[in-house]
Amino acid sequence: MRHDRTVSTTAPAHAQEHEPSHEPARSRSVDGALARAVEVARAALLEQVPASDVGDHLEAVPEGDRVVTHSFACRRAGYRGWRWSVTIARASRQRTATVDEVVLLPGDEAIVAPAWVPWNERVRPGDLTPGVLLPVDEDDPRLVPTYSFGDDVDETLDATLDDDDRAQVRRVAKELGLGRVRTLSVEGRDLAAERWYEGDGGPHAPIAKSAPDACTSCGFLVRLAGPLSTMFGVCANGNANDDGRVVSLDHGCGAHSEVQIARKNLPAPLPDPVVDELTLDDLERF
Secondary structure (H helix, E strand, O other), X not given: OOOOOOXXXXXXXXXXXOOOOOOOHHHXXXXXXXXXXXXXXXXXXXXXXXXXHEEEEEEEEEEEOOEEEEEEEEOOOOXXXXXXXXXXXXXXXXXXXXXXXXXXXXXXXXXXOOOOOOHHHHOOOOOOOOOOOOOOOOOOOOEEEHHHHOOOOOHHHHOOOOHHHHHHHHHHHHHHOOOOOEEEOHHHHHHHHHHHHHOOOOOOOHHHHOOOOOHHHOOOEEEOOOHHHHOEEEEOOOOOOOEOOEEEOOOOOOOOOOOOOOHHHOOOOOOOOOOOOOOHHHHHHO
């Protein structure tokens, strides 16, 4: 597209990344000549989009020395809250404005897509289905090589391993049939403990707050081994909501092994049975 100004444009239906200057806009003075060049900016905009899509002039913001961005309201259907931005500039000692770019940018009230999150951070418990794989990064901080240091992790030593060292540990462990190649790091255990303690199996769950006693005194509690055993166990009561799940020792529920029902709440005992010995002859006498 050709006209008498230097123009860099994009398709108006999509917003182009617009990197603001690190210097606060308020600290700059607006170039008077460029601030008054509203019609120059509007003319450059109308060469790119229909006039029906352009609304009122909103503001003129200084972007740098002799650089100003004019904003116009966007009336295009589906782009509520967006604005057309036209950046113009002028050379030193020149009064003629030059158009740098014309873009469509979201305003404060614009509907935009949420911030992008990597797929592995979007996965939540219950998302995995049969056949779906969730690989773990080689340098995942939650895991460390088991057979380099054992279960007592020395993370200062782990930090000295490079990718080749970790790959060699995997090969040796597999060849010797030693079992797990990696185990939880201190960070991995802390994250798990925090997640379990604050979850449905912790002391803050509504069912735990109304429980008659804690899991630590329940006969159905199966103790864990290792560092997490001081805070957690596994429920083995088939009638409890947490059966087969990790629970904190100060968790609880109404299915505690030692729970007793008050005598006044027990059902009334049935009366002694009565044997009916009447015969037809007895009935005829009456």
